[in-house]
Amino acid sequence: MSATGIGAPVRRKEDSRFLTGRGTYTDDINRPGQVHAFLLRSPHAHAELRRVDTTSAKAAPGVLAVFAGADMQVGGLPCGWLIHSKDGNPMAEPPHPVLAQGKVRHVGDPIAVVIAETRAQAKDAAELIVVDYQPLPAVVAGEDALKPGAPQLHEQAKGNLCYDWHLGDKQAVDAAFAKAAHVTRLDIVNNRLVANPMEPRAAIGEYDRASGEYTLYTTSQNPHVIRLLMGAFVLQLPEHKLRVVAPDVGGGFGSKIYHYAEEAIVTWAAPHVGRPIKWTAERGESFASDAQGRDHVTHAELALDKDGKFLALRVATIANLGAYLSTFSTAIPTYLYGTLLAGTYTTPAVYVEVKSAFTNTVPVDAYRGAGRPEACYVIERIVDTAARELKIDPAELRRRNFIPKDAYPYQTPVALTYDSGDYFTTLDMAMKAADYAGFAQRREAAAKRGKLRGIGIATYIEACGIAPSAVAGALGARAGLYETAELRVHPTGSVTVFTGTHSHGQGHETTFAQLVSDRLGLPLEMIDVVHGDTNKIPFGMGTYGSRSLPVGGSALVKAMDKVVNKGKKIAAHLLEAAEADIEFKDGKFSVAGTDRNVAFGQVAFAAYVPHNYPIEELEPGLDETAFYDPKNFTYPAGCHIAEIEIDRDTGDVAVVRFTAADDFGRIINPMIVEGQVHGGLAQGIGQALYENAVYSDDGQLVTGSFMDYCMPRADNLPSFDVATHATLCTHNPLGVKGCGEAGAIGAPAAIMNAVADALAPLGIGSLDMPATPERIWRAIAAKTMPQAA
Amino acid sequence: MATVTLTVNGKSVTATVEPRTLLVQLLREQLALTGTHVGCDTSQCGACVVHVNGDSVKSCTMLAVQANGAQVTTIEGLATGDKLHPMQEAFRENHGLQCGFCTPGMVMSAVDFAKHHKSPTEQQIREWLEGNICRCTGYHNIVKAIKAGTEAMGRTA
Ligand code: FES
Ligand code: FES
Numbered sequence: 024m025s026a027t028g029i030g031a032p033v034r035r036k037e038d039s040r041f042l043t044g045r046g047t048y049t050d051d052i053n054r055p056g057q058v059h060a061f062l063l064r065s066p067h068a069h070a071e072l073r074r075v076d077t078t079s080a081k082a083a084p085g086v087l088a089v090f091a092g093a094d095m096q097v098g099g100l101p102c103g104w105l106i107h108s109k110d111g112n113p114m115a116e117p118p119h120p121v122l123a124q125g126k127v128r129h130v131g132d133p134i135a136v137v138i139a140e141t142r143a144q145a146k147d148a149a150e151l152i153v154v155d156y157q158p159l160p161a162v163v164a165g166e167d168a169l170k171p172g173a174p175q176l177h178e179q180a181k182g183n184l185c186y187d188w189h190l191g192d193k194q195a196v197d198a199a200f201a202k203a204a205h206v207t208r209l210d211i212v213n214n215r216l217v218a219n220p221m222e223p224r225a226a227i228g229e230y231d232r233a234s235g236e237y238t239l240y241t242t243s244q245n246p247h248v249i250r251l252l253m254g255a256f257v258l259q260l261p262e263h264k265l266r267v268v269a270p271d272v273g274g275g276f277g278s279k280i281y282h283y284a285e286e287a288i289v290t291w292a293a294p295h296v297g298r299p300i301k302w303t304a305e306r307g308e309s310f311a312s313d314a315q316g317r318d319h320v321t322h323a324e325l326a327l328d329k330d331g332k333f334l335a336l337r338v339a340t341i342a343n344l345g346a347y348l349s350t351f352s353t354a355i356p357t358y359l360y361g362t363l364l365a366g367t368y369t370t371p372a373v374y375v376e377v378k379s380a381f382t383n384t385v386p387v388d389a390y391r392g393a394g395r396p397e398a399c400y401v402i403e404r405i406v407d408t409a410a411r412e413l414k415i416d417p418a419e420l421r422r423r424n425f426i427p428k429d430a431y432p433y434q435t436p437v438a439l440t441y442d443s444g445d446y447f448t449t450l451d452m453a454m455k456a457a458d459y460a461g462f463a464q465r466r467e468a469a470a471k472r473g474k475l476r477g478i479g480i481a482t483y484i485e486a487c488g489i490a491p492s493a494v495a496g497a498l499g500a501r502a503g504l505y506e507t508a509e510l511r512v513h514p515t516g517s518v519t520v521f522t523g524t525h526s527h528g529q530g531h532e533t534t535f536a537q538l539v540s541d542r543l544g545l546p547l548e549m550i551d552v553v554h555g556d557t558n559k560i561p562f563g564m565g566t567y568g569s570r571s572l573p574v575g576g577s578a579l580v581k582a583m584d585k586v587v588n589k590g591k592k593i594a595a596h597l598l599e600a601a602e603a604d605i606e607f608k609d610g611k612f613s614v615a616g617t618d619r620n621v622a623f624g625q626v627a628f629a630a631y632v633p634h635n636y637p638i639e640e641l642e643p644g645l646d647e648t649a650f651y652d653p654k655n656f657t658y659p660a661g662c663h664i665a666e667i668e669i670d671r672d673t674g675d676v677a678v679v680r681f682t683a684a685d686d687f688g689r690i691i692n693p694m695i696v697e698g699q700v701h702g703g704l705a706q707g708i709g710q711a712l713y714e715n716a717v718y719s720d721d722g723q724l725v726t727g728s729f730m731d732y733c734m735p736r737a738d739n740l741p742s743f744d745v746a747t748h749a750t751l752c753t754h755n756p757l758g759v760k761g762c763g764e765a766g767a768i769g770a771p772a773a774i775m776n777a778v779a780d781a782l783a784p785l786g787i788g789s790l791d792m793p794a795t796p797e798r799i800w801r802a803i804a805a806k807t808m809p810q811a812a
Numbered sequence: 813m814a815t816v817t818l819t820v821n822g823k824s825v826t827a828t829v830e831p832r833t834l835l836v837q838l839l840r841e842q843l844a845l846t847g848t849h850v851g852c853d854t855s856q857c858g859a860c861v862v863h864v865n866g867d868s869v870k871s872c873t874m875l876a877v878q879a880n881g882a883q884v885t886t887i888e889g890l891a892t893g894d895k896l897h898p899m900q901e902a903f904r905e906n907h908g909l910q911c912g913f914c915t916p917g918m919v920m921s922a923v924d925f926a927k928h929h930k931s932p933t934e935q936q937i938r939e940w941l942e943g944n945i946c947r948c949t950g951y952h953n954i955v956k957a958i959k960a961g962t963e964a965m966g967r968t969a
Contacts, residue, residue, distance in 0.1 A: 034904055035904070038903070039896070042896060042903055042912075043890070044846070044888040045847065046913075050840075051840075053844075220911070221849075221911070221947050221948075222851065222911065223850075223851065271912065272911065273911045273912065273913025274911040274913060274948050306851065306857075307853055694907050695907070698907050698910060698949060699910075701952040702910060703950075705949075705950030728852075728853070728854045730854050730856060736945065737937070738935075738939050738941070740951055742934065
């Protein structure tokens with residue numbers, strides 16, 4: 024391993040600019056003549072708009088323009104994934120207007136935009152817009168929305184149902200349940216979360232009258248996806264006249280994948296006002312307009328034989344999609360959830376039904392993990408419950424059911440083929456690091472201090488590296504999901520990598536440079552990585568679903584292969600040898616078995632100054648682009664173990680120890696990988712103990728600020744003990760699997776299993792997330808002082 | 813409109829502001845010091861922390877006019893030329909940042925912490941960070957960085 028190549032914990036190239044305040048986030052950009060947009064948003068969860076009068080706002084100081092729904096007749100925001108119901112019918116796909124058309128359907132739904140010289144003027148003027156609302160009854164919970172008589176959101180979605188989807192062999196599952204020795208049943212809620220990257224969303228729209236070109240600067244994880252969706256579907260702008268730039272982006276976690284109304288508004292309005300227009304969300308707007316995550320209500324049943332072998336799993340879920348379909352919302356509770364329900368186990372039959380509902384809440388879409396945390400939570404909670412019921416150690420029950428090490432490729436009953444894995448080793452590693460064997464003693468010691476101590480295991484699997492385009496297309500995706508890379512070798516031998524993926528914290532500028540350093544033998548200073556600008560990079564699908572390395576890294580490998588292959592031809596000419604005899608290693612092309620060689624830089628120079636060059640057979644230049652379409656998903660997996668202590672008097676949970684052992688395949692930069700795991704764990708623990716998007720019955724988001732929505736703080740979390748064990752991905756050239764989401768997938772179940780373990784001696788059954796002090800205190804009180812509860 | 817005169821990163825500046833202008837708006841919008849960030853509207857996140865007369869302050873919680881006559885240091889004023897401040901160096905070395913958005917506030921807050929704690933415990937660091945939210949790192953490496961940075965500052969002091 025070289026000091027800058029694959030496997031080295033290289034310090035990040037991007038850090039010096041971030042540490043000195045020289046990052047360039049969207050709100051840091053100020054265009055000449057820029058003016059400011061402010062959006063008037065609905066204070067009602069559900070209302071008819073009888074009249075929107077913008078007259079006085081238009082006359083307010085500094086105001087250039089005010090547009091309401093009637094003024095902005097453009098296409099609706101599209102949904103990128105078509106799901107079919109059980110009966111074969113396509114999902115209900117009601118329009119998602121950029122500005123409300125006659126009706127608002129959630130608090131925060133945009134009604135009008137004011138554009139003024141300053142942000143304060145725009146905000147002041149928005150107060151002068153007169154809106155005559157006719158409030159309508161609202162519905163906020165998915166189950167309620169599907170009940171007869173519920174308020175109806177969209178004409179196009181009868182009974183508020185988007186689709187009634189299923190996957191798996193129902194007959195086989197029913198038959199397995201009929202002969203089961205034991206059946207475990209569980210009702211659980213996967214709480215709604217707000218992604219809350221620390222950088223609020225922002226967008227700047229600009230129009231150049233001379234060239235007819237539009238530019239959108241936006242806080243996006245995937246600028247080309249925005250260009251395609253906004254250009255082709257919403258504004259009908261030709262793509263060659265539309266540039267989308269996603270500069271430094273301050274975290275995404277999924278919430279910055281989607282095409283949002285504000286992007287279309289500032290782009291569309293720019294030529295109307297003849298000035299660049301900036302919009303930046305206040306945090307309160309982020310809560311009311313960024314797509315939220317999770318929100319499932321699930322009934323699950325697990326059938327076991329007398330030895331604790333899983334026979335079948337039956338799952339019924341209601342997923343709350345919010346008021347409108349966000350870009351990938353429909354795929355999350357279906358193909359990113361149902362397909363993962365085999366988990367790490369040999370369960371031969373699985374059947375899942377998912378009904379997705381429209382409600383008067385902010386739209387729900389992918390949030391770190393997206394569907395896979397929900398699946399892991401169902402499986403790992405019910406497996407633990409079964410272990411408790413059958414009095415089998417939870418680690419032992421898992422071992423009895425793990426997919427054997429030699430069973431790969433392994434076909435699950437829910438459509439996926441796992442290529443590789445070793446769940447035994449990660450379980451053993453985690454148990455050892457967590458001193459699982461010594462837990463009983465720690466529990467006893469805690470009891471002496473009056474604390475209830477619990478330990479919880481979760482093993483998880485995820486499907487990452489999205490996705491084989493043809494497979495995704497067959498399942499309803501309306502996009503290809505390959506990735507691209509261009510490797511531009513400059514005449515003096517330095518290189519620039521243009522990647523279609525996007526870094527918003529993941530450190531691609533370093534990791535991708537390491538791949539190049541490793542292969543081409545160049546120092547990191549000679550390698551720059553460019554992303555996030557559709558005028559610079561080749562068409563790419565961006566970053567989400569832990570796809571950057573498995574898909575984008577693979578594209579880069581392909582581009583490097585092309586460069587090396589062409590370099591060999593040039594070197595053969597320079598060395599007067601046969602191309603077949605040229606080897607490339609450590610930055611040198613050499614004739615096999617001799618010491619005759621030319622350095623990479625010399626070959627690059629010859630390619631651009633082709634004086635001595637095979638010009639008849641070979642074009643000059645050394646600049647290659649590659650597209651990589653994955654052959655399969657990748658399957659990171661692992662084991663998380665949480666140890667918690669509950670204060671009996673306050674119900675407060677302290678996470679005293681957290682251990683993770685993960686299999687991410689080959690690791691390029693272990694320092695960055697550990698950081699990704701830490702961040703994911705914090706979000707997973709946040710979901711389990713702190714975070715909850717709570718709506719009142721009339722649809723107000725009660726937890727609409729950092730005062731009410733509990734973001735995990737430093738003193739809520741422990742330091743983490745993380746380790747990895749690699750089984751290599753068998754179908755991509757790097758053997759990588761992806762690491763971005765793992766923490767958020769395993770942690771919720773591990774924590775809640777630990778909570779259940781701590782409370783089991785009091786006879787307390789399953790609690791829902793977040794396990795707040797209040798919830799736990801009430802549960803303890805109900806058992807210990809029933810009169811108080 | 814009001815006129816404020818203050819020293820920012822060692823340079824005297826005078827600006828005309830609306831009375832409602834926040835210090836962070838003056839820094840970002842009028843002085844083009846965009847290293848100081850805004851992550852919330854309720855004074856919770858700490859992305860906006862700067863030093864005012866040597867103490868860490870949330871610049872979204874202070875009016876620009878209140879900073880009249882003050883010495884303000886922002887993240888842009890911390891390094892000496894190309895040489896990172898020991899706290900910045902410790903964040904880099906310990907991978908205490910991912911997206912970088914909370915980072916300026918974290919670093920400025922940490923520098924103030926280091927002035928008051930010579931050999932801090934993990935718990936002291938975690939408690940100090942109550943007013944700084946990071947969504948990316950899970951705090952693990954930030955805590956490590958602040959410990960290392962505090963020790964390094966102790967050595968160079
Ligand atoms: S911007 Fe969040 S505390 Fe100042
Ligand atoms: S590094 Fe992204 S919020 Fe802290």
